[in-house]
Amino acid sequence: MKEKYYFQEVEKKWQARWDSMDLYAVPDISNRPKYYCLEMFPYPSGKLHMGHVRNYSIGDVVARFKTMEGYNVLHPMGWDAFGLPAENAAIKHGGIHPADWTVDNIDNMREQLKQLGISYDWNREIATCHPGYYRWTQWLFLQLYHNGLAYKKYAAVNWCPDCATVLANEQVKDGGCERCKTPVEKRELAQWFFKITDYAERLLKDLDLLEGWPDKVKIMQEHWIGRSEGTEIDFKIDGMDESITVYTTRPDTIFGVTYMVLAPEHPLVEKLVAGTGREAEIKEFVRKVQNLSEIDRTSTEVEKVGLPTGAYCINPITGEKVPVLIGNYVLLEYGTGCVMGVAAHDQRDFEFARKYNFPVRVVIQPPGLELDPATMEAAYEEEGILVNSGQFNGLANTEAIKAITSYLEQKGWGRFRVNFRLRDWLISRQRYWGAPIPIVYCEKCGTVPVPESDLPVLLPREVEFKPAGQSPLAECPDFVNTVCPICGGPAKRETDTMDTFMCSSWYYYRYASPREKSGPWDKAKVDNWLPVDQYIGGVEHAILHLLYSRFFTKVLHDLKLVSVQEPFSNLLTQGMVLKDGAKMSKSKGNVISPEDIVARYGADTARLFILFAAPPERDLEWNDQGVEGCFRFLNRVWRLVALLAEELKSLPANAPRAKLVGANREMRRVTHHTIKKVTEDIGARFNFNTAVSAIMELVNALYQYKELPGTDRDQDVMREAIDVLLILLAPFAPHITEEIWEATGHKGSIHSQPWPVFDPQAIEEEEITIVVQINGKVRERLLVPARHNAGELQGLALKDLKVQQLIEGKKIIKVIPVPGKLVNIVVKSS
RNA sequence: GCGGGCGUGGCGGAAUGGCAGACGCGCUGGACUUAGGAUCCAGUGAGGGCGACCUCGUGCGGGUUCAACUCCCGCCGCCCGCACCA
Numbered sequence: 001m002k003e004k005y006y007f008q009e010v011e012k013k014w015q016a017r018w019d020s021m022d023l024y025a026v027p028d029i030s031n032r033p034k035y036y037c038l039e040m041f042p043y044p045s046g047k048l049h050m051g052h053v054r055n056y057s058i059g060d061v062v063a064r065f066k067t068m069e070g071y072n073v074l075h076p077m078g079w080d081a082f083g084l085p086a087e088n089a090a091i092k093h094g095g096i097h098p099a100d101w102t103v104d105n106i107d108n109m110r111e112q113l114k115q116l117g118i119s120y121d122w123n124r125e126i127a128t129c130h131p132g133y134y135r136w137t138q139w140l141f142l143q144l145y146h147n148g149l150a151y152k153k154y155a156a157v158n159w160c161p162d163c164a165t166v167l168a169n170e171q172v173k174d175g176g177c178e179r180c181k182t183p184v185e186k187r188e189l190a191q192w193f194f195k196i197t198d199y200a201e202r203l204l205k206d207l208d209l210l211e212g213w214p215d216k217v218k219i220m221q222e223h224w225i226g227r228s229e230g231t232e233i234d235f236k237i238d239g240m241d242e243s244i245t246v247y248t249t250r251p252d253t254i255f256g257v258t259y260m261v262l263a264p265e266h267p268l269v270e271k272l273v274a275g276t277g278r279e280a281e282i283k284e285f286v287r288k289v290q291n292l293s294e295i296d297r298t299s300t301e302v303e304k305v306g307l308p309t310g311a312y313c314i315n316p317i318t319g320e321k322v323p324v325l326i327g328n329y330v331l332l333e334y335g336t337g338c339v340m341g342v343a344a345h346d347q348r349d350f351e352f353a354r355k356y357n358f359p360v361r362v363v364i365q366p367p368g369l370e371l372d373p374a375t376m377e378a379a380y381e382e383e384g385i386l387v388n389s390g391q392f393n394g395l396a397n398t399e400a401i402k403a404i405t406s407y408l409e410q411k412g413w414g415r416f417r418v419n420f421r422l423r424d425w426l427i428s429r430q431r432y433w434g435a436p437i438p439i440v441y442c443e444k445c446g447t448v449p450v451p452e453s454d455l456p457v458l459l460p461r462e463v464e465f466k467p468a469g470q471s472p473l474a475e476c477p478d479f480v481n482t483v484c485p486i487c488g489g490p491a492k493r494e495t496d497t498m499d500t501f502m503c504s505s506w507y508y509y510r511y512a513s514p515r516e517k518s519g520p521w522d523k524a525k526v527d528n529w530l531p532v533d534q535y536i537g538g539v540e541h542a543i544l545h546l547l548y549s550r551f552f553t554k555v556l557h558d559l560k561l562v563s564v565q566e567p568f569s570n571l572l573t574q575g576m577v578l579k580d581g582a583k584m585s586k587s588k589g590n591v592i593s594p595e596d597i598v599a600r601y602g603a604d605t606a607r608l609f610i611l612f613a614a615p616p617e618r619d620l621e622w623n624d625q626g627v628e629g630c631f632r633f634l635n636r637v638w639r640l641v642a643l644l645a646e647e648l649k650s651l652p653a654n655a656p657r658a659k660l661v662g663a664n665r666e667m668r669r670v671t672h673h674t675i676k677k678v679t680e681d682i683g684a685r686f687n688f689n690t691a692v693s694a695i696m697e698l699v700n701a702l703y704q705y706k707e708l709p710g711t712d713r714d715q716d717v718m719r720e721a722i723d724v725l726l727i728l729l730a731p732f733a734p735h736i737t738e739e740i741w742e743a744t745g746h747k748g749s750i751h752s753q754p755w756p757v758f759d760p761q762a763i764e765e766e767e768i769t770i771v772v773q774i775n776g777k778v779r780e781r782l783l784v785p786a787r788h789n790a791g792e793l794q795g796l797a798l799k800d801l802k803v804q805q806l807i808e809g810k811k812i813i814k815v816i817p818v819p820g821k822l823v824n825i826v827v828k829s830s
Numbered sequence: 831g832c833g834g835g836c837g838u839g840g841c842g843g844a845a846u847g848g849c850a851g852a853c854g855c856g857c858u859g860g861a862c863u864u865a866g867g868a869u870c871c872a873g874u875g876a877g878g879g880c881g882a883c884c885u886c887g888u889g890c891g892g893g894u895u896c897a898a899c900u901c902c903c904g905c906c907g908c909c910c911g912c913a914c915c916a
Contacts, residue, residue: 173911216834216911223833223912230916248916261916300831300914329914339916347831348914421915542911612854613842617835619909621842625855632869633854639869690844693853700853703870771849776897778849816896821848826896 001645001743005638007602011735015114023749024119026074028512028525035071036529037063038508038568040537040545041078044105044127045085048112050577050584050610050622051538053594057607058574058616058688059536060118064731065682067119068755074529075119076511078126079106082134082500084163084179087433090465097461098433102129112594116603117734119751124514128503133510134435135456136520137503140552141438142449143559149195150427152447156265156332157426158294159187164469165430166191168499169423170224170544175295183293192437192496193424196551200225200420203550212570214617217542224543226421231405232336233414235260235313237272238321244268244313247335247419250345251408252400254317255389256363258353259341260324261306263332264289269309272324276310282326289328297328304329304352316413317404318390327352335419343379344371350379363388364397425548427499432463432472434497442484442491451485457493471495504545505552508532508567523561532568539573546571572686575619577610584622592622604733605631611688611732633696634736637729640702641722641740649745651719664714667705671721672762674698678728679755688732695729724756771822772797774806790817797823 018024039059042052063075079102086098106127113120126133144150158167162182166189171178196203204225207218231251234243244260262269264286273282285307289297296302306327313324322341329348330339343353343360353360360373364384371380386395392403408414428437436457438450450457460479463472473479473495484491506520512529513522537545546568553567576583579590597606609630614620641648660668674694681691702721705713722744730737730750741750765786770793772780780802784793794817797803803825810827817823 219834220911226912226915228915246916250916298914302914304914327914329916331915334915336916339914342916346916348916419915421912539910615843618843623842623855626842629854636869687844689842690853693844696853769849773848773897776848781849814896816848818848818897822897824848824896 001642001740003639003642005635005736007604007634007736010739011115011117011602011604014735014738015117018117018119018749019114022123023751024075024121025123026072026121028528030072032070032072034074034529035066035534036074036532037066037534038074038076038511038532038536040535040541041080041504041507042109043080043083043085044102044109046105046108048109048116048594050592050594053116053606054574054577054610054616054620055536055538056113056116056118057610058572058686059534060116060607060734061611061682061688061731062534062536062686063119064734064751065755067751068727068731068753069683070754074124074511075121076124076126076514077113077118077120077122078124078507078511079109079128080500080504080507081106081127081129082434082497082503084165084431084433087431087465098465099129099461102127102433115598116594116607119734124511126507126510126514128435128500128507129433131456131458132515132517134503136510137435137498137506138438138450138455138457139452139520140506140556141435141498141502142452142455143561144194144555145439145449147555147559149198149555150192151195152190152192154188154190156186157189157191158184159189160184163431166426166428168426168501170425170547172294175293175298183295185293186290191426191428192439192494193426194551196425196548197420197422199551199554200227200422201418202554203422203547206550206554206566209566210569210571213568214571214573217539217546217571217573220542221547224422224547228419228421230335230417230419231401231408231414232417233316233340233408235315235322235340237268237324238312238314240271240311242268242271244324244338245336246338246340247417248340250342250401251404251414252386252389252392252395252397253342253345253363254315254340254404255386255392256342256344256361257315257320257322257340258343258359258361259322259356260313261327261330261339261341261352262309262324263330263337264326264328265332266326266330266337269326272309272311278308278310282307282309285326298331302328304348304355306352306356316408316411323358333423334421344373344376345379345381347379347381350376361388425499425551427502428496429499430469430471430496432459432465432497434500435459435503436473436497437494439494440482440484440491441494442487442489444489445484445486445491448484448486448491454485459497471497473497501544501548505548506556508535508549509556509562520561527563530562531564531566534570534572535568536572536574538576542573572616574616575614577620577622579622581621597627601627601631602634602735604634604736608634608692608732612692613689615689616686633699634733636703637699637725638736638740640699640706641726641744644706644718644722645743647715648719648722649743651715657714657716660714660717663705663708663712664717667701667714667721668717668762669765670698670701671717671724672758674728675724675756675758676763679758682731691728692732695725695732698725698728726750727753727756768820770820772800772803773822773824774803775826776824779803779806786820788819790819793817793819793823797825 037059039055063073067073081102086102089101090096090098158172160167160177160182162180172184176183204227228249230247230249232245232247234245236243273279306325309324311324312321341349343349343358344362345364362371362373365387366384383397386392386400392400405416438457440448442448460476463476465472480492482491482493509521509526512525516522549567556562557565582588584591609627613626677694678691681687726737726741738750767783768786769781770784771778780800794815807827810829812827814826
């Protein structure tokens with residue numbers, strides 16, 4: 001063994017050797033229990049960033065640990081390879097085709113992952129842009145289509161002018177494009193949607209099945225789905241054979257309705273104003289509202305503005321005529337696109353009514369208070385008793401909600417309804433680098449799905465990548481013009497491609513049988529491997545990818561294509577990697593490149609630091625000196641063993657004798673205590689930072705132990721401690737441990753070793769220090785036999801000379817002995 | 831506005847209600863050395879005392895408890911998600 005740790009040499013050597021022996025290949029069939037460890041696959045942007053390093057280092061520790069614990073671990077990697085950056089690179093730099101750009105990037109990033117020493121089974125590598133993959137993405141689209149879950153509709157959709165494509169609701173953040181932050185615009189377009197709303201109820205309910213998910217993510221999905229219970233009420237329009245249906249969660253306030261507000265785009269608006277002479281005014285108002293950006297449109301800061309349509313509707317329950325307005329604050333997409341104005345009991349309505357002088361009518365009285373409409377300064381939204389509400393007077397409002405709804409139902413004027421905030425998933429994209437939607441439009445036969453036997457619909461290679469309002473595929477006649485699969489007549493292909501989230505909604509199934517040609521996967525293999533036991537990735541996917549994947553799984557389950565109800569049993573959302581308190585970004589100039597770190601300190605150091613610096617869910621502050629510290633630690637491990645290498649080599653690995661005393665017994669105790677601690681920290685809590693610190697403590701203890709004269713040291717204890725140290729450290733720092741493992745005379749890879757089990761007897765201490773407190777303050781420490789019970793402890797504490805001095809002349813109220821910990825004596829000055 | 835998280839030394843962070851600050855960084859001192867920015871050893875929350883020790887200390891204010899970083903109530907600050915959702 002060399003005296004010095006040459007990390008480049010060591011890491012290169014073992015990466016090559018693992019590769020050539022295919023150490024991380026995993027068989028589908030094994031007598032070990034299965035464990036599926038998955039990290040979110042990356043977009044092949046060209047280079048790994050620190051977030052990737054963190055994500056994959058965490059996953060690798062879990063995978064290696066579970067393997068050593070005896071599981072057959074599936075740990076695959078692939079590429080979310082369709083997407084805009086490839087196309088933008090082609091536009092910007094010209095000359096380079098998105099396909100080539102992507103393949104180059106994949107090659108580069110695969111190399112980087114190998115340099116990090118992550119234990120992937122590369123035989124299972126997949127790329128979503130490969131025709132062998134997207135063929136099945138298209139096939140899955142067809143399954144949804146045939147089951148009525150994919151449909152095309154004309155709708156106002158989110159348009160990102162910079163990306164020149166539409167976006168799903170989930171991809172709009174703060175009114176801007178999730179990717180480039182450009183404010184989104186509304187455009188009326190015919191687009192393909194998936195009916196995720198059909199699954200809203202199940203997606204919500206089954207969150208309960210996900211015990212291994214962080215509450216935070218579940219709550220975010222719950223809010224996104226946004227279930228509410230309420231009542232639909234029909235208001236006849238005065239003098240017309242039409243009615244307005246309103247959705248409200250507060251039917252108990254129906255007697256307080258003094259006006260009605262429609263969304264500007266509500267389909268009834270045109271009819272209502274026809275012939276009133278206000279058409280121009282209304283049109284102008286609607287135009288103005290629609291021209292607002294999404295940000296301004298939905299800002300709560302913007303003043304609420306309304307405009308009367310001139311029409312009136314009839315409150316079915318009171319028969320009263322109320323004016324119908326349009327208002328900028330009413331959203332067409334939610335509920336029925338219309339709101340009943342109850343000024344006394346809704347703050348927004350209250351402000352609106354005060355501004356436009358609509359009456360404020362109190363119909364809910366708070367207990368023990370009398371609301372006066374004339375002097376009210378805010379709406380009363382809490383619970384109370386109904387007043388001014390005809391036959392419902394005197395009911396508690398929670399009761400009235402039920403009573404009024406069933407009354408309306410009886411009369412046929414309304415109905416109970418569950419409403420969701422979740423909208424259908426818009427999957428069309430007006431871009432080239434994605435999976436083509438397998439649909440053909442025939443003049444005679446209409447919309448025709450491409451037959452499964454004709455898949456894949458291949459992306460043509462030669463296209464113009466200029467950004468435009470439509471997909472570059474539309475400019476490619478060879479692609480567009482085709483024949484109708486039904487009638488054989490001329491037909492045109494759909495030119496939009498699919499949202500890349502569609503590709504990533506099923507990739508975790510593909511890994512089970514990555515080269516399957518007869519279907520998207522081999523069901524037996526999927527049934528064997530799924531669900532994913534541990535999924536690891538950034539919290540930014542809390543809604544997007546994770547909700548879509550859950551949706552896909554439920555659809556696939558219903559189609560009997562998979563057996564699981566949920567794809568990911570346990571989810572770990574890792575925090576960001578920060579530098580100087582901010583997210584790393586080119587514009588801030590605070591980017592630390594993994595390449596540089598690996599070149600300077602090696603992969604083992606990089607991995608160790610990133611796992612040691614913070615617990616995985618928390619944000620991690622990058623610190624160059626901290627990295628240095630981890631490098632020093634690995635050097636310390638190397639030197640420790642290098643000094644003892646010859647000695648160790650000649651020793652057989654015997655289990656130490658059980659009967660040890662003094663320093664030898666203590667060394668063995670520390671060794672086994674470390675096994676216990678590290679096993680729990682990795683296995684039960686994912687607290688890699690404290691696992692590493694426990695290993696550091698073991699090393700510190702070994703340095704002390706090494707200083708003893710050779711004759712005082714028990715060789716078996718030493719050997720065991722070193723072996724345990726290497727094995728515990730192996731999932732974190734796979735290269736250096738493998739090298740030392742070999743150098744100390746072991747055969748076979750350290751990564752194939754069984755995880756050690758601690759000996760409960762070894763960690764028992766004979767004597768421990770307990771604390772004596774007086775009134776909760778530590779006043780004395782006593783070395784006592786570890787087995788002492790409460791009574792014995794109490795006796796010793798009260799007999800102690802110092803304690804006696806301190807409590808002299810005081811009255812003992814109470815003594816609380818806690819075996820193994822302390823004795824607390826409660827006294828009072830007499 | 832609603833929901834979630836966080837707040838502990840100079841810094842990153844540890845602590846099943848039971849000795850606050852493990853481990854690492856940084857800093858100070860010492861050893862080794864031609865040299866040390868390598869390595870090894872020791873110290874390192876604040877204040878006081880020559881010292882054994884004493885007082886204070888986990889964002890702020892209350893409470894529960896023999897005992898609170900930890901549990902409860904009320905604030906303050908920062909971060910994240912959703913946001914006119916009827």
